Amino acid sequence: MKVLVIGGAGYIGSHVVKNLLACGHEVAVFDDLSSGHEINLFSQAEFVRGDITDSEALAKVMQKGFDAVVHLAAKKAVGESMENPQKYAINNLCGTINILNAMADNGVKYMVFSSSAAVYGIPQYLPIDEKHPTLPINFYGFTKLEIEKLMTWYDQLKGIKFVALRYFNAAGYDEDGDIRGLDSAPQNLLPIIMEAATGKRECLKIFGQDYDTPDGTCIRDYIHVNDLAGAHTAALDYLQRTNESAVFNLGTEAGTSVLQMLEACEKVIGRKIPHLFAERRPGDPARLTASAQAAKAKLGWEPKHSSIENIIASTWRVYQ
Numbered sequence: 001m002k003v004l005v006i007g008g009a010g011y012i013g014s015h016v017v018k019n020l021l022a023c024g025h026e027v028a029v030f031d032d033l034s035s036g037h038e039i040n041l042f043s044q045a046e047f048v049r050g051d052i053t054d055s056e057a058l059a060k061v062m063q064k065g066f067d068a069v070v071h072l073a074a075k076k077a078v079g080e081s082m083e084n085p086q087k088y089a090i091n092n093l094c095g096t097i098n099i100l101n102a103m104a105d106n107g108v109k110y111m112v113f114s115s116s117a118a119v120y121g122i123p124q125y126l127p128i129d130e131k132h133p134t135l136p137i138n139f140y141g142f143t144k145l146e147i148e149k150l151m152t153w154y155d156q157l158k159g160i161k162f163v164a165l166r167y168f169n170a171a172g173y174d175e176d177g178d179i180r181g182l183d184s185a186p187q188n189l190l191p192i193i194m195e196a197a198t199g200k201r202e203c204l205k206i207f208g209q210d211y212d213t214p215d216g217t218c219i220r221d222y223i224h225v226n227d228l229a230g231a232h233t234a235a236l237d238y239l240q241r242t243n244e245s246a247v248f249n250l251g252t253e254a255g256t257s258v259l260q261m262l263e264a265c266e267k268v269i270g271r272k273i274p275h276l277f278a279e280r281r282p283g284d285p286a287r288l289t290a291s292a293q294a295a296k297a298k299l300g301w302e303p304k305h306s307s308i309e310n311i312i313a314s315t316w317r318v319y320q
């Protein structure tokens with residue numbers, strides 16, 4: 001297929017581009033490089049620099065004629081989304097409307113969208129499956145859910161079929177070392193542990209040690225970015241095969257606590273990592289784990305790279 005990857009220079013997007021190219025797709029990347037990196041680009045994929053809030057730039061690129069769009073362009077800092085919802089409304093919501101309109105105008109049939117576990121809010125049961133109520137507790141999660149609803153309407157009214165992939169905690173780096181762009185101001189646990197290990201930051205602050213979990217720290221479902229990438233390619237195959245829209249969780253079904261992650265990092269790196277315990281971070285559920293049965297059954301997808309050791313080792317290689 002001829003695929004436009006919007007946000008293809010970003011952390012997850014660049015891994016998706018690599019996987020699509022390896023599976024024989026023709027790929028172009030549209031990215032504003034606001035958080036993506038030029039070093040994440042692949043020479044085999046045409047690159048167009050542009051912003052999704054610029055409807056004219058999108059209309060122009062979409063005229064090149066694509067079978068599918070993979071849309072990963074978004075602002076993703078949960079805390080910032082609560083302080084500056086305007087930025088998230090314009091980038092995530094208006095930007096996606098521009099993408100869908102350009103797709104409708106140019107007859108692009110399929111969309112694979114990077115959604116998030118943040119659409120669920122506080123878990124009512126675990127593991128979370130796709131039938132779990134969607135009650136986001138932050139504005140970032142709200143934008144992801146609203147985009148899923150927009151895609152449902154554009155499916156009904158314009159025939160654009162979509163797969164929304166609800167990622168749990170994306171982590172790890174390409175095991176071949178082909179993708180090396182680092183987040184300049186990381187907010188997520190593993191990059192922060194890496195910065196504490198290299199001395200770039202003083203220490204890791206563990207947010208809360210009194211949660212109702214075995215060691216008192218929060219549990220998350222970490223999924224290797226190469227596994228996530230493979231799911232996007234599988235989602236395109238699914239759309240072509242079935243011509244049906246769908247929503248899938250992507251996770252491992254296993255949980256790792258913050259302390260377990262820290263200890264596993266110390267083991268892989270071979271030294272102690274400075275850390276301290278801090279207050280709970282508002283809006284953090286104690287546990288989040290995915291049921292990925294639907295992705296297994298319908299996409300034939302299964303995580304293969306997501307052992308905690310592999311996630312850490314592939315990340316450490318890049319941070320070193």
Ligand code: UD1
Nearest residue numbers: 076078116117118187188189192205206207218258281284
């Ligand atoms: C959140 C979103 C997720 C989104 C991701 C993108 C929710 C429920 N989840 O994941 O959908 O894709 O952000 O950024 O909104 N931690 C520390 N110290 C730190 C950083 C993190 O202890 O310095 C802890 C957190 O409290 C949490 C765990 O590490 O328990 C993982 O945090 P993080 O990497 O920020 O991801 P989530 O908040 O789980």
